[in-house]
Amino acid sequence: MAQATQNQIRANSSQRSLVIRNLVAWAGVVPFLVFVILFLFWPASSLITGSFQNQSGAFTLQNIIDLFTPSIMNAYMLSIQISIVTAIGGGIFGFMLAYAVIQGGLPRWVRTALTTFSGVASNFAGVPLAFAFIATLGHTGFLTALFADKLGIDIYNLGFNLYNFWGLALTYMYFQFPLMVLIMAPALDGLREEWREASENLGASSYQYWRYVALPILWPSLLGSTILLFGNAFGAYATAYALTRTLNVVTVLIGDQISGNVLFNPNLGYALAFGMIVIMAVSIGLYTWLQRRTARWLQ
Amino acid sequence: MAFLELTNIRKQFGQAVAVEDFNLKVDRGEFVSFLGPSGCGKTTTLRMIAGFEIPTVGRVAVDNVDITDKAPNQRNVGMVFQSYALFPNMTVAQNIGFGLRIRRESESAIKERVDEMLALIHLEQKGPSYPSQLSGGQQQRVALARALAIRPQVLLLDEPLSALDAKIRVSLRAEIRAIQRKLGITAIYVTHDQEEALSISDRIVVMSQGHMEQVGTPFEIYNFPQTAFVASFVGTLNTTTAEVVDSARGVLQIDGARLETAEKLDGRQKGDKVTIAIRPERFSFASEQKKANVVDCRIENITFLGSIVRIQVSIGSGKYYMDTFNNPFLELPKIGDKDQVTCSREAVLVLKS
Numbered sequence: 001m002a003q004a005t006q007n008q009i010r011a012n013s014s015q016r017s018l019v020i021r022n023l024v025a026w027a028g029v030v031p032f033l034v035f036v037i038l039f040l041f042w043p044a045s046s047l048i049t050g051s052f053q054n055q056s057g058a059f060t061l062q063n064i065i066d067l068f069t070p071s072i073m074n075a076y077m078l079s080i081q082i083s084i085v086t087a088i089g090g091g092i093f094g095f096m097l098a099y100a101v102i103q104g105g106l107p108r109w110v111r112t113a114l115t116t117f118s119g120v121a122s123n124f125a126g127v128p129l130a131f132a133f134i135a136t137l138g139h140t141g142f143l144t145a146l147f148a149d150k151l152g153i154d155i156y157n158l159g160f161n162l163y164n165f166w167g168l169a170l171t172y173m174y175f176q177f178p179l180m181v182l183i184m185a186p187a188l189d190g191l192r193e194e195w196r197e198a199s200e201n202l203g204a205s206s207y208q209y210w211r212y213v214a215l216p217i218l219w220p221s222l223l224g225s226t227i228l229l230f231g232n233a234f235g236a237y238a239t240a241y242a243l244t245r246t247l248n249v250v251t252v253l254i255g256d257q258i259s260g261n262v263l264f265n266p267n268l269g270y271a272l273a274f275g276m277i278v279i280m281a282v283s284i285g286l287y288t289w290l291q292r293r294t295a296r297w298l299q
Numbered sequence: 300m301a302f303l304e305l306t307n308i309r310k311q312f313g314q315a316v317a318v319e320d321f322n323l324k325v326d327r328g329e330f331v332s333f334l335g336p337s338g339c340g341k342t343t344t345l346r347m348i349a350g351f352e353i354p355t356v357g358r359v360a361v362d363n364v365d366i367t368d369k370a371p372n373q374r375n376v377g378m379v380f381q382s383y384a385l386f387p388n389m390t391v392a393q394n395i396g397f398g399l400r401i402r403r404e405s406e407s408a409i410k411e412r413v414d415e416m417l418a419l420i421h422l423e424q425k426g427p428s429y430p431s432q433l434s435g436g437q438q439q440r441v442a443l444a445r446a447l448a449i450r451p452q453v454l455l456l457d458e459p460l461s462a463l464d465a466k467i468r469v470s471l472r473a474e475i476r477a478i479q480r481k482l483g484i485t486a487i488y489v490t491h492d493q494e495e496a497l498s499i500s501d502r503i504v505v506m507s508q509g510h511m512e513q514v515g516t517p518f519e520i521y522n523f524p525q526t527a528f529v530a531s532f533v534g535t536l537n538t539t540t541a542e543v544v545d546s547a548r549g550v551l552q553i554d555g556a557r558l559e560t561a562e563k564l565d566g567r568q569k570g571d572k573v574t575i576a577i578r579p580e581r582f583s584f585a586s587e588q589k590k591a592n593v594v595d596c597r598i599e600n601i602t603f604l605g606s607i608v609r610i611q612v613s614i615g616s617g618k619y620y621m622d623t624f625n626n627p628f629l630e631l632p633k634i635g636d637k638d639q640v641t642c643s644r645e646a647v648l649v650l651k652s
């Protein structure tokens with residue numbers, strides 16, 4: 001009897017300590033939750049509600065309908081195109097660079113230098129980046145002049161233009177490929193030398209190793225980083241804004257609606273941003289689906 | 300004619316010599332181990348057979364064909380890595396079938412061979428699993444099956460068990476040996492574990508600092524180590540310096556005690572110093588009135604090691620181990636007791652250098 005009571009007490013106290021332990025575990029999550037609510041859910045929900053309100057705060061679908069006007073549709077197309085082009089271009093270039101440095105048997109300091117550079121360059125965007133490119137490759141830029149003086153080549157005559165789509169893409173590439181380097185470096189580190197040796201030992205050529213082993217293993221990282229690069233370019237604002245006023249990507253339109261004097265309509269700006277969220281959500285969905293299909297071994 | 304032949308192999312990395320004067324002939328179907336401490340050049344030698352390293356000097360031949368300069372993917376040599384090195388993106392069946400797929404064998408031939416291999420390693424049910432879903436021991440069995448699936452001429456194993464638990468290590472090494480026997484495949488097995496090498500091999504190559512110390516059957520390596528290195532690396536061994544008293548009759552002296560050896564002492568003069576070695580199990584207490592090799596000792600320590608009892612005795616100023624089988628009726632001496640130990644003349648080994 002006494003034994004039973006004692007067991008009861010022990011059970012109670014162990015239950016209580018379990019509750020406390022759970023509380024403590026949850027307490028650790030609180031900062032994260034606060035952060036997510038304050039900086040993600042709250043702005044996103046106010047943005048979404050704003051998309052469905054007119055300037056006096058009443059419900060309307062007009063902002064969403066306005067998204068389908070040609071000029072706005074063109075802006076979305078342009079944003080998507082420049083993001084895809086620079087994600088793939090920067091992705092390939094960044095990947096090859098990371099590969100050369102990590103698996104290519106180059107001295108250690110080259111890697112350190114590239115990583116440091118990438119850390120800085122991947123954050124070098126916006127107005128300073130645009131002006132750096134104008135000063136280098138603009139009509140009177142340093143390199144433009146150098147080509148003209150030393151080689152007698154006028155790159156603008158040859159079709160180059162910093163202020164068109166490909167010029168903007170080139171400028172974006174400057175922060176895209178370093179991001180790729182930063183993301184792919186650890187993934188390439190994870191590519192074990194024994195896998196190459198095992199495949200060679202089983203008779204595979206270098207091409208077959210890449211085709212059947214290395215690329216499939218890297219695929220999830222490649223896919224993930226490409227989507228990240230896509231988002232990185234998709235959300236870029238100041239670079240495009242400062243470089244050219246003729247290429248209106250979506251972010252520039254949003255800027256016009258929110259802070260512009262002529263076109264001031266914040267609710268349309270919210271709707272534009274809402275459209276971007278939808279596009280990002282669709283691409284992340286696509287990414288997840290592809291990942292599930294192609295990398296079953298990760299589950 | 301030997302099946303696998305390494306002739307005069309030397310490998311340098313820059314100025315550092317990793318392997319030198321390596322000569323070995325392995326018969327078809329033989330199981331040979333490279334045994335030695337870490338860094339002695341075992342892996343480098345194995346990798347020269349696989350083609351991942353090219354010898355600085357020397358030739359590698361398999362079945363009378365010189366393969367020294369052939370690329371790894373042009374050789375027909377299967378390799379099992381310490382870290383398994385299974386392709387994580389492929390199922391067990393795909394891993395095993397990989398080499399056959401590269402060789403463009405038909406789907407049905409691949410499937411048949413994969414099933415055969417899965418049966419060989421007793422993992423019939425695991426074909427559709429991914430490597431990450433298997434235990435370490437299972438992964439290494441799959442790696443073995445993958446290497447064997449291509450019907451290699453030679454199977455190379457580089458410390459395949461050292462990442463596994465002790466229990467699995469013992470059972471898997473027996474399984475590896477059984478499979479090797481069943482297929483009659485020529486195998487080179489790298490290990491730093493002397494017990495493993497002794498238990499699994501037809502012959503052992505003991506290596507130290509890039510060169511071969513001794514080549515022989517486990518029996519020869521254990522019972523007749525030729526150098527101090529082999530003696531100390533394989534098993535527990537008492538070694539000491541002795542002085543030659545009578546080289547013709549094999550009489551030696553250690554710490555005032557006289558010992559006779561059955562080994563020849565040719566070329567040694569009275570007063571020369573030699574290194575001798577005696578296995579702990581060759582000592583016993585001198586119960587009967589034996590004449591030769593009976594020496595006075597003092598019991599220093601007694602340790603139970605399960606099936607054997609290890610007794611440490613001092614003879615003069617030197618300390619020696621003596622092993623005796625454990626049994627419940629054993630009358631053990633007490634620490635500090637004075638006693639007499641003996642060993643046969645054959646047990647006293649005289650080492651080179």
Ligand SMILES: Nc1ncnc2c1ncn2[C@@H]1O[C@H](COP(=O)(O)OP(=O)(O)O)[C@@H](O)[C@H]1O
Nearest residue numbers: 312316317335336337338339340341342343344
């Ligand atoms: N690729 C390499 N470059 C330089 N030195 C190496 C290389 N591979 C092995 N070595 C050196 O060669 C020696 C033998 O190494 P290894 O064959 O791996 O020894 P083990 O397998 O017996 O432990 C070591 O001193 C090691 O440092």
Ligand SMILES: [Mg+2]
Nearest residue numbers: 338341342343
């Ligand atoms: Mg090794």
